[in-house]
Amino acid sequence: MEGIPKIPLADxxxxxxxxxxxxxxPITKAISRFAETGINGLVVGMEWLPPWLLIAFFALxxxxxxxxxxxxxxxxxxxxxxxxxxxxxxxxxxxLVLFSTLVAVAVGLPLGILAALSETFYRVIxxxxxxxxxxxxxxxxxxxxxxxxxxxVSAMVSTVIFAVPPAIRLTCLGIRQVPKDLIEAADAYGSTxxxxxxxxxxxxATPTIMAGVNQTIMLSLSxxxxxxxxxxGGLGGDVWKAIQRLKPGMGFEAGLGVVILAMILDRITxxxxxxxAKRQSGGQ
Amino acid sequence: MSIQITxxxxxxxxxxxxxxxxxxxxxxxxxxxxxxxxxxAVGCVDVNFQVSEGEILVVMGLSGSGxxxxxxxxxxxxxxxxxxxxxxxVDVTAxxxxxxxxxxxxxxxxxxxxxxxxxxxxxxxxxEYGLEIQGVEPAQxxxxxxxxxxxxxxxxxxxxxxxxxxxxxxxxxxxxxALAVDPDILLMDEAFxxxxxxxRRGMQDELLSLQETVKKTIVFITHDLDEALKIGDRIILMKxxxxxxxxxxxxxxTNPATRYVEKFVEDVDxxxxxxxxxxxxxARAVAYPKDGPHVALRKMREEGMSSIFxxxxxxxxxxxxxxxxxxxAADRGDKLIKDVVNHHDLPTVHPDxxxxxxxxxLAEHSFPLPVLNDEQKLQGIVVRGAVLAAxxxxxxxx
Numbered sequence: 001m002e003g004i005p006k007i008p009l010a011d012x013x014x015x016x017x018x019x020x021x022x023x024x025x026p027i028t029k030a031i032s033r034f035a036e037t038g039i040n041g042l043v044v045g046m047e048w049l050p051p052w053l054l055i056a057f058f059a060l061x062x063x064x065x066x067x068x069x070x071x072x073x074x075x076x077x078x079x080x081x082x083x084x085x086x087x088x089x090x091x092x093x094x095x096l097v098l099f100s101t102l103v104a105v106a107v108g109l110p111l112g113i114l115a116a117l118s119e120t121f122y123r124v125i126x127x128x129x130x131x132x133x134x135x136x137x138x139x140x141x142x143x144x145x146x147x148x149x150x151x152x153v154s155a156m157v158s159t160v161i162f163a164v165p166p167a168i169r170l171t172c173l174g175i176r177q178v179p180k181d182l183i184e185a186a187d188a189y190g191s192t193x194x195x196x197x198x199x200x201x202x203x204x205a206t207p208t209i210m211a212g213v214n215q216t217i218m219l220s221l222s223x224x225x226x227x228x229x230x231x232x233g234g235l236g237g238d239v240w241k242a243i244q245r246l247k248p249g250m251g252f253e254a255g256l257g258v259v260i261l262a263m264i265l266d267r268i269t270x271x272x273x274x275x276x277a278k279r280q281s282g283g284q
Numbered sequence: 285m286s287i288q289i290t291x292x293x294x295x296x297x298x299x300x301x302x303x304x305x306x307x308x309x310x311x312x313x314x315x316x317x318x319x320x321x322x323x324x325a326v327g328c329v330d331v332n333f334q335v336s337e338g339e340i341l342v343v344m345g346l347s348g349s350g351x352x353x354x355x356x357x358x359x360x361x362x363x364x365x366x367x368x369x370x371x372x373x374v375d376v377t378a379x380x381x382x383x384x385x386x387x388x389x390x391x392x393x394x395x396x397x398x399x400x401x402x403x404x405x406x407x408x409x410x411x412e413y414g415l416e417i418q419g420v421e422p423a424q425x426x427x428x429x430x431x432x433x434x435x436x437x438x439x440x441x442x443x444x445x446x447x448x449x450x451x452x453x454x455x456x457x458x459x460x461x462a463l464a465v466d467p468d469i470l471l472m473d474e475a476f477x478x479x480x481x482x483x484r485r486g487m488q489d490e491l492l493s494l495q496e497t498v499k500k501t502i503v504f505i506t507h508d509l510d511e512a513l514k515i516g517d518r519i520i521l522m523k524x525x526x527x528x529x530x531x532x533x534x535x536x537x538t539n540p541a542t543r544y545v546e547k548f549v550e551d552v553d554x555x556x557x558x559x560x561x562x563x564x565x566x567a568r569a570v571a572y573p574k575d576g577p578h579v580a581l582r583k584m585r586e587e588g589m590s591s592i593f594x595x596x597x598x599x600x601x602x603x604x605x606x607x608x609x610x611x612x613a614a615d616r617g618d619k620l621i622k623d624v625v626n627h628h629d630l631p632t633v634h635p636d637x638x639x640x641x642x643x644x645x646l647a648e649h650s651f652p653l654p655v656l657n658d659e660q661k662l663q664g665i666v667v668r669g670a671v672l673a674a675x676x677x678x679x680x681x682x
């Protein structure tokens with residue numbers, strides 16, 4: 001490759017980011033404020049409650065959604081984290097994950113619906129999603145900083161970007177999987193496109209969409225840990241500190257915290273998806 | 285009676301360049317040639333017919349003959365390539381999207397081969413669907429849907445999910461969903477083809493008796509000649525997208541227009557195409573392996589039979605138990621009938637066996653013939669009287 005000058009791709013990307021970060025400052029500021037308020041509100045709210053009450057509350061949710069066994073596991077796992085002194089970190093991570101997931105689903109669901117209904121949009125978004133999912137997760141951290149600065153908002157934004165593809169993909173897949181003859185039946189009786197969507201396609205796609213939400217939560221959790229490098233705090237922050245100070249014990253504790261949180265979130269969302277699917281097959 | 289549906293010079297070509305195919309059709313090319321040359325699939329070719337109010341028109345043909353395409357052209361689930369569909373004076377092919385939607389809501393009920401029920405909705409909510417999307421008040425639509433369900437004999441099943449029902453019952457829901465909107469026209473696409481033979485015949489009878497009261501205009505698609513003859517006021521026979529003959533069942537049987545129709549029809553007057561499945565009835569009583577000899581004897585006594593068929597709970601056929609054998613077992617004090625069931629040299633027939641092969645068997649044995657499918661499950665029984673009655677009925681056609 002001698003004699004041929006290097007394509008200045010890196011320079012282009014940087015000037016593009018510079019340009020957008022200066023020109024779209026009002027927008028990024030608004031996003032910043034919105035996300036900061038949301039995340040801080042969640043954290044403050046949860047920290048305000050005594051840990052035992054919050055643990056009981058989570059166990060209750062797990063019981064209502066997924067049964068006694070999971071409620072017990074949830075209570076034990078969270079009590080354990082409280083005992084290790086990881087309570088505040090756990091809440092920070094949880095808040096970030098929940099908020100990121102909320103945003104990812106709010107963005108992913110409509111895009112997924114659009115991709116299912118419009119062939120053109122599907123063709124456009126598929127390679128973009130492929131790109132987003134194969135790009136190393138760390139790379140998303142860098143541009144987030146010029147836009148939103150160090151801290152949880154940057155972490156949230158890069159987390160959303162990393163975690164949104166499965167929400168879009170599985171929403172689209174769920175809708176496309178609705179059998180042709182059912183669509184034909186809805187058409188034959190004169191349904192509008194929105195009647196078809198809300199009365200037929202979305203209800204039938206719910207189990208698949210829930211699988212997407214589950215994946216989004218799991219990806220959010222893994223990204224929130226990585227995002228500790230740009231100041232996300234929480235359990236990831238503890239892991240990051242342990243790495244810097246070469247303290248394997250501390251790292252293990254915080255890592256275990258992530259595992260427990262992941263298991264609780266995973267089981268609960270899986271159960272929701274499965275009970276949806278069960279209801280549709282007539283309880284058989 | 286006034287004409288309700290008129291179809292004029294209807295063509296349907298599937299593909300991106302239908303003009304090419306239309307041109308080749310005019311030059312007399314066949315369906316296969318056109319597909320080879322242009323990759324366009326020919327659905328319907330120059331179809332013309334009319335249906336009067338309250339009439340049942342059966343469109344009959346083998347798979348690939350274009351009959352399902354044709355019925356979907358009537359409400360434009362398939363967009364006709366050329367030609368006109370006129371219903372109650374309205375040119376359906378000229379309606380815009382909004383008008384078409386309104387027209388579908390008012391005019392048509394559609395019943396699908398594979399039921400196409402919405403699995404996440406209860407039977408009642410499925411039946412209400414057409415009314416719901418029209419914006420009918422909940423109380424009113426529930427009342428209408430319940431009435432429709434009662435008409436098809438499903439009162440009391442409102443809160444069940446479709447997945448909990450048998451095929452026959454699911455199709456009743458499909459029929460109720462169509463009736464609930466009180467349409468002028470019922471489009472039925474192979475509505476009974478997915479059902480077991482006995483249930484299917486029951487549904488045909490019910491449709492006919494229902495028609496006595498509702499008096500809809502019905503376009504019914506089938507590939508089964510027996511069904512067509514039974515249901516149709518008039519029959520259209522299709523082949524390769526073209527109508528090869530149109531007429532009453534009588535006309536088609538006595539005066540087949542082409543070799544194709546003749547081939548269909550030539551067997552009808554004889555016992556050759558009447559199959560076991562067409563004349564079988566359900567067994568009045570059967571015994572199960574867990575039954576003891578006393579239970580089996582009691583069942584026989586109640587029905588006045590001298591022998592009883594034994595099958596597993598899942599329908600798998602085990603054999604025949606005669607009253608003497610059961611009596612013998614009871615006298616010996618056996619607890620189970622398993623050992624005295626006769627399953628050797630017992631004549632059994634397949635649903636597709638022609639009637640003429642049944643005669644010698646029926647003459648030889650005093651008991652009815654069990655009809656078993658490929659999985660050896662009991663589908664029904666053939667009794668002597670039913671065979672003779674069927675022959676007498678069909679024999680009078682010619």
